[in-house]
Amino acid sequence: MKAQVTNTGIHIHKTLPNTYNGSNGLMLNFRKASQEVLEAEGFYDVVKPSYDRQTQTKGGLYFDEAKKIVTYDVTDIDFSQEVDIIGEDGEPTGETEKRYKIADIKASKISEIKSKAGKMLEPTDWQVIRKAERDINIDTDIATERAGILTEADRLEAEVNAKKSYKTALQYKVQFFPSDEIE
Numbered sequence: 001m002k003a004q005v006t007n008t009g010i011h012i013h014k015t016l017p018n019t020y021n022g023s024n025g026l027m028l029n030f031r032k033a034s035q036e037v038l039e040a041e042g043f044y045d046v047v048k049p050s051y052d053r054q055t056q057t058k059g060g061l062y063f064d065e066a067k068k069i070v071t072y073d074v075t076d077i078d079f080s081q082e083v084d085i086i087g088e089d090g091e092p093t094g095e096t097e098k099r100y101k102i103a104d105i106k107a108s109k110i111s112e113i114k115s116k117a118g119k120m121l122e123p124t125d126w127q128v129i130r131k132a133e134r135d136i137n138i139d140t141d142i143a144t145e146r147a148g149i150l151t152e153a154d155r156l157e158a159e160v161n162a163k164k165s166y167k168t169a170l171q172y173k174v175q176f177f178p179s180d181e182i183e
Contacts, residue, residue, distance in 0.1 A: 003070035
């Protein structure tokens with residue numbers, strides 16, 4: 001993808017035109033022009049920056065003259081931002097609160113942990129029900145497996161509750177029984 005930088009702004013081109021009326025007149029096979037010719041006419045590569053969508057936002061296009069590319073601004077989200085509290089009448093109350101609440105993201109992560117633990121326990125729930133209804137013992141290996149899942153869920157929940165910032169809580173990845181593989 002190319003962008004043309006002009007005095008009126010930046011214009012994106014998914015494909016370059018085959019013919020182009022440039023500074024030196026009509027150019028045929030413009031799509032196959034050299035990088036030098038393209039840059040002389042104001043055409044530069046568009047580079048999409050990598051960024052963390054959970055903690056950063058992608059802004060508008062700009063021309064990076066030093067690198068000779070067109071790219072996007074990337075800014076960190078201000079997680080300490082405060083907003084006005086709106087009353088029942090729809091008017092501001094004069095009070096403010098944090099826009100991003102760490103308690104909300106922690107509750108979401110803990111809900112995810114409980115859901116995953118529940119899915120892991122589900123195949124053996126019948127043994128727990130059998131024990132409750134008919135007092136038939138749970139197989140030892142099943143009891144050990146279930147205890148491990150519950151212990152891991154408690155550990156993950158404690159990790160989430162220990163997070164101090166919205167950003168670190170947001171970036172926390174719920175993963176039961178981490179593997180030994182190197183990522």
